Amino acid sequence: MSASEIKTQSVYRPEQQVQGSAYRPAVILQVLPELDTGGVERGTVDIARAIVDGGGVALVASQGGRLERELDRFGARHITLPLKSKNLFTMRRNVDALVDLIRAEGVDIIHARSRAPAWSAYFAARKAGIPFVTTFHGTYSGHNNLFKKRYNAIMTMGDQVIAISNHIADHIRKFYKMDPARLNIVPRGTNTDLFNPENVSQERLIALSNQWRLTGEEYVIMFPGRITRWKGHCFLIKALPAVFEALGHRNVRCLMVGSDQGRTAYRDEVLALTRKLGLEDIVHIVDHCADMPAAYMLADVVACPSIEPEAFGRIPSEAQAMGRPVVSTAHGGAMETVLPGETGWLVTPNEVEQLSVALTQVLRLTPEKRAALAQKGRKHVIENYSLTQMAEKTLAVYEKALKGAIRNAA
Template identity: 55%
Template sequence: MKEPLGKPRKPVILQVLPALETGGLERGTIDMAIAQKEAGYEPLVASNGGMMVRELDRHGIRHITMPLHSKNIFRMRKNATRLVDLIKAEGVDLIHARSRAPAWSAYWAAQRTGIPFVTTFHGTYNFKTPLKKAYNAIMVKSDRVIAISEFIRDHILANYDVDPAKITVIRRGMDLDLFDPQAVPASRVVQLATDWRLPDGVPVVMLSGRLTRWKGQTLLLEAIAKLDRKVRCILVGSDQGREAYREEVEALARKLGIDDKVHVVGNCRDMPAAYKLADVVVSASTDPEAFGRVAVEGQAMGRPVVAPAHGGAVEQIDHGVNGWLFKPGDADDLARQLEAALSLTPEERVAFHERAIENARTRFSKAQMAEKTMALYAEMLARQSKHAPVLPEGALAR
């Protein structure tokens, strides 16, 4: 709502995305909306809705339901008109799009209203045809582009016609209050170990990610089969209806003779405890991840992390210092790096624990992500000559 006359006007930031069900894009949207409110902005979020809307409600942040998930050109055009009406009614100062379909609607609305338009480039977005590439290109038609990693920045410059000066790298930030080993009592870890029927004294190697081929579950099983030691391999994540792939993973474990070592546990509602339970956290994605939060979440919990040497992982891990990198798709090299992680002495593990946490906290905090994003907003609003927001002292540190 617009501020009453005589009161200082808060900058109004509208974020648009397809829906608020689950995922890193959605998590980043909510984190930024909360940070905006704490920093003295008036946040609005528009999407097709979903279960994560409740979190916005808890923080007193308004959500506007709109079919922004639709890729139908006529509905996208109609969404643009809806956004224009919303922008005018709420006095929106800047619109921030986080996905392609809503970005097209936001682009048209920004053109019609003259407000700044920002996009976040969250992935590599497949483009097998010129038409698909033209559709993707909306993500670089904004006034400023946020890339969530150097890998994504390089991808944008290699594949799209865009001024490099428009691109700002702002890495995803983790909730370091949630992913804090000191905040996870032993009772939660014991409960998970009991639920998963894990034997005492056997090292746990954990891969977290939905059960889909490119996440590399089968690659990890091949590597586990090469280890000459007792170990438990935990695969955390939903198959999301991919029952055939789940059966393939379980069949491969039997074929490799390691089905007694492998636990496919499905979703986990307490990931901080799951990370704390693990002796080694693995990301085994066969395709480069734009960012990939598993490695950083594992580091934040002080765990040894093994990840492929491509995509965002190479920006998160210093090989042998706060994690290990393996040759992508190479089960032999993955097994070697797992062996290195599992062979740490107690003293080495303590030192590693401290280095991993320090890396996560100094480079990938949610507060850091919010501060950099807010600085970009302030720059865009100042250019617009409406007002350069003056933030409450210390707001970004909260």
């Protein structure tokens, strides 16, 4: 079936499908290295669901991972390919495998979310004659290295290019030459039904409190995120002694919620700093948490102290959706998602005193001010960073890509 026979609205407006017509749902193939954990993976699954909910056909190709089961549950399909590999011979074989898949499944768009699979997807799309869409998820290193810059540039070579924040869009404009008409800003979306304080039961809170040995009497500073240097764990730890001094007590727990993903040397460094400052009873690395909505509900403040800019940063958005105040560093995506003084606080990276003061101010909030901040934060996310908005904007990008293919075929 040719591109002109595709009714693109059927992907997300199934009620507009024409009975008995030649139109059919679009088939969208997303490609990424693996489907384990992280923002890229989560966004892929969310968009696959939006495609299915809209009457389209959602395919995802990757090396696999634990999110495969979630795709199966809502009717998307996973195809296992070695797309995590950066070996040139494997990437070349992936081109042929993707071309075969495109032709066998009648794929209308291939959407690449990472650089190595994007190179394979680009050549497969050109061979098969279908639109190529990319999502630029990060700033990527190597701007001064011609080889790495060329490798990274594949993410700007889509017929339509999605930037996950204004911060990333500005980065693309600064370092890469591309037609601005192809650039679309689609912020990451938060599931505001999942991240809704009204949907977290008391039983879930009790279970997690018991697991983490919380009494309910202490302040909880929560830092969700992978245990990796640029996230700023040591920055946060250094700020804690001044918080205790300002409060006049140490009845505080600082919970670092996230896996080290094999970065044991940095984890050891974090623990060593904790011991040096005498904070072993305060700071706890609790590894992966399967119930983050309940985790946020246990927090008095959510800290996002990254020392390098986040491309978007889902934690501030999720925390605000849960009505939790956020203290984040003033760069990257947080400059867009956090409203200073209204839904959270922004501090200069590595300025320990600023971070201490901000954390203290949040912990001293009156119940009335905390309630007002919670209401404003949730409203802000629903209006600007919901999963629904991300899905609608992404599907609109697909429609643009398909219309471009129709024009080119005419």
